[in-house]
Amino acid sequence: MSEDRDSGEREARHALRMARKKAVVDAAIARATQTRGLLLVLTGNGKGKSSSAFGMLARALGHGMKVAVFQFIKGSRQTGEQAYFQRDPNVRWEQCGEGFTWETQSRSRDIAAARAGWDKARQALADPAIGLVLLDEMTYLFKYGYLDLAEVLPLLQARPPMQHLVITGRAAPQALMDAADTVSEIADIKHAFRAGVAAQAGIDR
Ligand code: ATP
Ligand code: MG
Numbered sequence: 001m002s003e004d005r006d007s008g009e010r011e012a013r014h015a016l017r018m019a020r021k022k023a024v025v026d027a028a029i030a031r032a033t034q035t036r037g038l039l040l041v042l043t044g045n046g047k048g049k050s051s052s053a054f055g056m057l058a059r060a061l062g063h064g065m066k067v068a069v070f071q072f073i074k075g076s077r078q079t080g081e082q083a084y085f086q087r088d089p090n091v092r093w094e095q096c097g098e099g100f101t102w103e104t105q106s107r108s109r110d111i112a113a114a115r116a117g118w119d120k121a122r123q124a125l126a127d128p129a130i131g132l133v134l135l136d137e138m139t140y141l142f143k144y145g146y147l148d149l150a151e152v153l154p155l156l157q158a159r160p161p162m163q164h165l166v167i168t169g170r171a172a173p174q175a176l177m178d179a180a181d182t183v184s185e186i187a188d189i190k191h192a193f194r195a196g197v198a199a200q201a202g203i204d205r
Helices: 002-031 049-062 080-085 107-124 139-143 149-157 174-179
Strands: 039-043 066-072 091-096 130-136 164-168 182-185
Touching: 039 049, 039 174, 049 066, 049 080, 049 130, 049 164, 066 107, 080 091, 091 107, 107 130, 149 174
Parallel strands: 039 164, 039 182, 066 091, 066 130, 130 164
Antiparallel strands: none
């Protein structure tokens, strides 16, 4: 008997708590009335920055949008995401680097590749037909001084009003995060690589 009453009370308390929660969530949803292109920054030392960006790419494509991807720093080896997304005519995919900077070991070549990539990206950032632009690993260009954020930021902000922009990479500069609408920092709790596991197809590349 008393067990029944306990569970009945628990049920009632839960219903009340959920009703209050729903009121708060509904009010927050009602306040969010804007529709516009967003600037997102995905940073931090943990795994999941680029792959999160590719998830948004898939979402945008699913809605029939056109997307453009510019991959800085990394180059040579083709990844699974590139092979997959490139089949879609709504995807423009540009590799704007010759490899990790410790592989090319040529600062002047890295700078030239970064600048050439940025020149292409600028055009996409001025094209209202492109609904989402991804500048993958762009933060390193600022970190290594290949590009000046003060020069780049006004162009990032002058995008067509409905165009989304996602920027990934570790150590995002504060001014970039300040300018962004959404910033996520992925923490590195654990990574299989440190236990001796090589980059796995489908997970890491
Ligand atoms: P992903 O592309 O898997 O989402 P990411 O964009 O967050 O990763 P990057 O710094 O761009 O991270 O590195 C990409 C590659 O390095 C991937 O193969 C990823 O698994 C690996 N990696 C990412 N973070 C770590 C880490 N903390 N330790 C070791 N390897 C990592
Ligand atoms: Mg990445």
